[in-house]
Amino acid sequence: MKIAMIGTGYVGLVSGVCFSDFGHEVICVDKDPRKIEMLERGEVPIYEPGLDRLMNKNVEAGRLSFTLDLERAIDGAEAVFIAVGTPTRRGDGHADLTYVMAAAEEIAKAAKDYIVIVTKSTVPVGTNAKVRDVVAAANPDLDFDVASNPEFLREGAAIDDFMKPDRVVVGVETDRAAKVMEEIYRPLYLRDFPIVTTDLESAEMIKYAANAFLATKITFINEIAALCEKVGADVKAVSKGMGMDGRIGNKFLHAGPGYGGSCFPKDTKALARIGQEHAAPISIVETVIKVNEDVKRRMIDKLVDLCGGSFNGKTVAVLGVTFKPNTDDMRDAPSLTIVPSLVGGGARVRVCDPQGKREGEHLLPSVEWQDDPYAAAKDADLIVILTEWNEFRALDLDKIASGMKSAKMADLRNIYSADAAAEAGFVAYDSIGRVGLIRA
Ligand code: UDX
Secondary structure, eight states: OEEEEEOOSHHHHHHHHHHHHTTOEEEEEOSOHHHHHHHHTTOOSSOOTTHHHHHHHHHHTTSEEEESOHHHHHTTOSEEEEOOOOOBOTTTOOBOOHHHHHHHHHHHHHOOSOEEEEEOSOOOTTHHHHHHHHHHHHOTTOOEEEEEOOOOOOTTSHHHHHHSOSOEEEEESSHHHHHHHHHHTHHHHHTTOOEEEEOHHHHHHHHHHHHHHHHHHHHHHHHHHHHHHHHTOOHHHHHHHHHTSTTTOSTTOOOOSOOOSSSHHHHHHHHHHHHHHTTOOOHHHHHHHHHHHHHHHHHHHHHHHHTTTOOTTOEEEEEOOSSSSSOOOOTTOTHHHHHHHHHHTTOEEEEEOTTTHHHHHHHSTTOEEOSOHHHHHTTOSEEEEOSOOGGGTTOOHHHHHHHSSSOEEEETTOOSOHHHHHHHTOSEEEOSSSOOEEOO
16 A cells, blocks of 8 residues: 655654555655655665664565655545644644645645545544545535544553554544544554554544553653652652552653653643633643643752752763653753753753763753763762663762762662662762752
8 A cells, every 4th residue: 555654753754664564665755855865865864763774675666665755655545644733822722733734635635546644643533524624615526534543652661552552543424434544553453453443533542542541640640749849758659559459550650850742741731722712621630731731840949959959060971861761862852951950050061961962062052062071070969860861870880979079969760779879988979759869
């Protein structure tokens, strides 16, 4: 089957590559000539483990190609996926649908034969119906269907998530469109991965509800963590004990410095807006959005305490600035709130991140970049673990502590323990939702 993919961002590129690996003929389209040139050279514009290898394998097999020309891409295609950005609109928190609607119109003008227009971007309920109307108005003679096919992949684990999903969600209006979607996902279908086929509005809603639920789960444990610190409980034990209840589940119960990334902050805001607009407010999600900001501020308070009340004149080493490991993505990362407060408070900040430098250099000015965590910690007053990259999970704590001016650690991902820190010679150690160590 021939498939066109519009947009070569995270979701578009990963989906395009994986569909080609299913055996389909995929053409990925983007308006950005630099991106297309890079992809044609075999280079992946984002950092995602395994993506370059899989992409080049399918390019070599002749199933995957890239173009600036949308008309050529959809010529003969049975399905075209819209995977363009839906950023938060300035001012009102809504998802900005300019790119989705522009793509729909371009498809309408270029398409000749029956085609299924599938939205993969996360879009508010009602958008697929709008896409249908826009296409019908732009090309009244075109034979087409629309479908909603939200994507649930996580950055850093994108290929595995796409190839082995918990479920595939498909919203359609006709059997004909359902058959095309089934054909596209046949390799998953044959391996018993469940496909939920429903109407357009429910499919759109599933994506927002799922992301908002996960953001809520994280925020819930983050608030429990704050209470654990006050009552002397250990949040790691609490989430373990909670997670063993099959109704709760143990995933997304890791307390940390607040959720970030390209989806949770944007999608929670969009869902809150949709609720308000329909006079059915999702107050729990409105609260989650607010509490996640409080969580980040609480992290800054911890760091101020560890620095003895002020950042002024201190040297702080920050390990990890991307919003999570195995990505170079800095969108809405907690580091974007925490690092500027350190710098603004007069600290000298050294940053070490395996992939964050390229984007981070623009987003975090006035910091010093170090490739090596030990060099970053040298003569520092405080080391902060902000993102749990594997590289930071097995540090030689003795070596870190002995090189520091005052050996203090803020472990905002609960990788180490107060005992391990004490043994290594740290004089202060604080983490999330656990009793810390203060010697000085
Ligand atoms: C998320 C969804 O998981 C995915 O289904 C959707 O398609 C896109 O949004 P992603 O943003 O890539 O994926 O990252 P994810 O692994 O979900 O983490 C999101 C944020 O939550 C990160 O900042 C992470 O550090 C934080 N998090 C996650 C926690 O703080 N604790 C947890 O237990 C899990």
